[in-house]
Amino acid sequence: MAKYLLLKHYRGAPAAVNDVRMDQWTPEEISAHFQYMNDFAAKLEQTGEFVDAQALSDGGMWVRFDGEGRPPVTDGPFAETKDLIAGWMVIDVDTEKRAVELAGELSAAPGAGGKPIHEWLEVRPFLTEAPTITE
Amino acid sequence: MDELLLRSLTPGVLGVLVRRGADFAAAEDAVQDALVEALRVWPHDPPRDPRAWLVTVAWRRFLDATRAEAARRRREDVVDAEPAPGPATGVDDTLQLYFLCAHPSLTPSSAVALTLRAVGGLTTRQIARAYLVPEATMAQRISRAKRAVARVRFDTPGDVATVLRVLYLVFNEGYSGDVDLTAEAIRLTRQLATAIDHPEVAGLLALMLLTSARRAARTAPDGSLVPLAEQDRGRWDTASIAEGVEVLQAALARDQLGEFQAQAAIAALHADARTAEETDWVQIVEWYDELVRVTDSPVVRLNRAVAVGEADGPRAGLAALAELDDALPRYAAVAAHLHERDGDLATAARLYAEAARKAPDLAERDHLTRRAARLNGRRTS
Known part of the structure; x- marks a missing residue:
């Protein structure tokens, strides 16, 4: 078993095939999109492969340590960050092939015109715990 | 209370229910209910005969569930009376359970989950925590696994090799949680060894x-x-x-x-x-040769190259490595180690860093990064 992160980008991913911003969709198309995402997560729970799904607000900021006794420095939010994460899903599957298959299915979520978005999702394996047997 | 005792009784109790005519999936649910109940009740009210207690509670749960199911289907043919206990086996039932839970129709993760629950007597929550997935996901994984083996006859002989692969997985990929899966794998393998x-x-x-x-x-x-x-x-x-x-x-x-x-x-x-x-690397190489003969696995050949490097020197190890596909997992780590032993520290450092980037687990990545850093020789000022 291996866990994979399916990462969805607002910006920074290669352009989707059906590349229309959500605010240009009809309300019904938006509803259909979210329904698809919910159904997909529910299906994965049924197959015993679902771990987590979260969506991120596109606000936010950069924060860093600024020295002992000083408050952290903050910067942003930036309107035009190159790469912006929209959200993720974490799955626990038997093979990488299965992770790719599920990411493909998630990328088929309907968008403008009710047609699949074909958006690019980033698929990243988790680092695991060390195996017990090493030699 | 002795949770290990409780868990060791699980397969026998499940066997009793199946022999009394319960189907495997329903019997397994009932035993799981009884386990959860035992975990709740036993600490302040320990039973005199734990096994009999579990059989009674599990059987009652099974009957309740069957009645509820029958009521739903508006069927009247419910078995009400407790049947006479079947033949007093135990060991055979346990072995059959191992076979069923490792059935070839199951994916590795399903077989692992089902084995830990039905044979190991772990609760769904414990298994979920051990594998870092939500409890609902693990519950679904287990019920799907049970559906997948629903038509398999309980007394069909199985293949020991599939059972061993499942137990090996539990041992080798045991994660975290409140259950020590390494110890659990040993317990289950020990129990299997008494059954076959x-x-x-x-x-x-x-x-x-x-x-x-x-x-x-x-x-x-x-x-x-x-x-x-x-x-x-x-x-x-x-x-x-x-x-x-x-x-x-x-x-x-x-x-x-x-x-x-x-x-x-x-x-x-x-x-x-x-x-x-003092390690007898010459003999270790001989065993790797046997292992190559039995498994013909590229990963075994990779480990053999390490042993050859120790037995006959790093050059011999590198020669053995050269025959292998450099896309193998941990190839770079092995190459780094052999180059380090050979005194080529620059190459070793570069390969350790490459191996760290490719490492599948955190501990190994950190370990390889430290190796690279040590050879690169920067000192903390």
């Missing part, structure tokens, strides 16, 4: 005992990995090693070599050496 006399079952048990004997020495206090050569051998568990060696010798005497016996033999040779320098 098979040299590879013994081989796997020996491998587990010999490997887990090194556990305390394997991690530094900061959690980082300590390689075999640098471990404090005084911290190895000698009782576990002695048992592993004994189990292995009895298995090897039967002259039916398999991959687990060969792996255990290698682990035993490491256990035999009081210091890393």
